[in-house]
Amino acid sequence: MISRDQLARYLQGSCSPEEAEEIRQFIEQHSIQVEELLSAEDWDNTADLPYAEETQLKELIEERLIKKRRSISWTRLGQVAAAILIICAVFLYQQRSERAPVHGGEQQKRIVEKKPAAKVGNLFFINSSNEDMNIYCSDGSRIKLSTGSEVRFAENFTSLSERRIELKGKATFFVKKDRSRPFRVYSNKIVTTALGTAFIVEEKIGKTTRVELIEGKIDVKERVVKTKMPIHRQFETRGEILVDHVHKRILSEAKLTQNSNDRNGFYRQQNKQIVIKNLPVIDILNILQHNFNIKLKNASYLAANSFFSGTFREKPDAYKDIIKEINYLHKTNIETLNN
Known part of the structure; x- marks a missing residue:
């Protein structure tokens, strides 16, 4: 040619x-x-x-x-x-045309059409087998999906601001560190955020959600805030929380405290009783504020190593008995701002 x-x-x-x-x-x-x-x-x-x-x-x-x-x-x-x-x-x-002069001080502009960012596809897994399913994300994080559970996430996180995982059922997460992209697990009612950690999220649709920290640090909060005192917890040591979505309360919370004694502390509501054992007082007060929808004052000064144990009958104003005992044992003056 x-x-x-x-x-x-x-x-x-x-x-x-x-x-x-x-x-x-x-x-x-x-x-x-x-x-x-x-x-x-x-x-x-x-x-x-x-x-x-x-x-x-x-x-x-x-x-x-x-x-x-x-x-x-x-x-x-x-x-x-x-x-x-x-x-x-x-x-x-x-x-x-190439040699033509530009008149009136005008500059020829080269129009560059911006291509829209490519959409990121989603991966969807359902474990219908009788064994746990190991799934790997693009960032190297691993998901151990329990039988009968479902999970959905983006096939690539590079262009996203967060590593978002949608979960139905139960899964254990082993997360690679990436501070620029938080790793968040969205279950039915709870959002769990992690940065370089291992944890478990287990939910029963519309009923309860259990989050357990195995290693590292997680932030647990409600997906949609509908109460004056929404759930918002941070776990820096091994522990777990069980939330009842029907009655909007924390059924149990357990923590392994970091001090010279290393106690296994917990709060549990079961069999018409509230059982508290070796749990930091500040954590107990946070649970009471959420479960009984109350606001407390004079609680911020409590030391992190102040613990409390006790068993109480479950009733609408059980928080009064618990606060009374805490005030007596720790010589505090914690009061409610609403009756």
Whole structure:
């Protein structure tokens, strides 16, 4: 295929004998269809050429073609001349456009069309087997999906602000550290956030959610806040929390405290009783505020190593008995702001 540069040099008489022969062979061997030689854009460009230049080019082409190939029929000659004329005219037009000055201080702007960001696909797993299923995320985090459970997450987290996992059922998560993209597990009512940790989330749709920290640190809070004292817990040592969504209360909370004694503390509501054992007082007060929808004062000064144990009958105002005992044992003056 001959190029526009070759045609330009041919018309100017500056091409080599080899190039001239190549052009003549092309004209002779190809049945040229003018409409096939140019794109729609090139056809549009030729419309802006001055008529005088078209005439000059045509005369030059016809003169050279007649000298070189007198045996070509006049019909064929017209097709060839017209084709070369259009190609060269487009070439000339482009050359002139590139050299055209910019008037009035205006700058030519190159319009770059921004492509929309590619959508990230989701992966969806259902474990219908009788064994746990190991699933790996794109960041290297591992999910151990329990039988009868479902999980959904993005196939790639690179372009996302968080590593969002939607869970139905139970799963254990082993999370790779990435402080720029928090790892969040969204169960039915609870959101658990982790940064480089291992934890378990187990839910029974519409009833309860259990979150257990195995290693590292997690933040647990309600997905939708509907109470004055919503659930919001942070676990920095091994522990767990069980939330009753029907009655909007914490059924149990357990923590392994970090002190010289390392006690296994917990709070449990079961069998019409509230059982507390070796749990930090500040954690007990947080649970009471949520479960009984109360607000307490004079509680912020309590030391983290203040613990409490006791068993109480479950009733609508059980928090009063618990606070009374805490005040007595720790010489505090904790009061409720609402009756």
